[in-house]
Amino acid sequence: IFGTKYIGLLYGFVFLSHQVGSFLGAYLGGLFYDIYGNFDYAWYVSIALSIFAGLIHLPIKEKAIERAQPA
Template sequence: CSMGLLWLATVPPTSGLVATMFGTRYMATLYGIVFLSHQVGSFSGVWLGGWLFENMGSYDGLWWSGVALSLVAMLLHWPIKEQSAFAAQRQPQSA
């Protein structure tokens, strides 16, 4: 049941984010790129996990590399100052 409820739960927010950030003119192309990168990442993760298990005998290396990548992602996103897209549009432009 959860597969049916949660499988596509990220699609509407992701497509909305792409449309908000880049507009709708090239929406199909941009969302296609997002979807392709998701599929490449999914394939790579599964393949690399199997390769590491076959060569190391456990998933420990994959687990710790996931932890390290999560920490790197956290550090890269830490300085981002979030601002509503609608608030940015309402601010007057200085000439």
């Protein structure tokens, strides 16, 4: 979709968001355990976020990229 021109920038965004999510997941999981004494609410939040992520990907229409054919 974006080509190779921006691949470094796109990888940077992907991995930055992954690391922020990993940090927040570990931190909030521990916080929920400290507050509630178990991980139940951490699981509920994880399930809700997973369902949300799946739903926002439903409208994506993947199109094949046309490539130049050799002569």
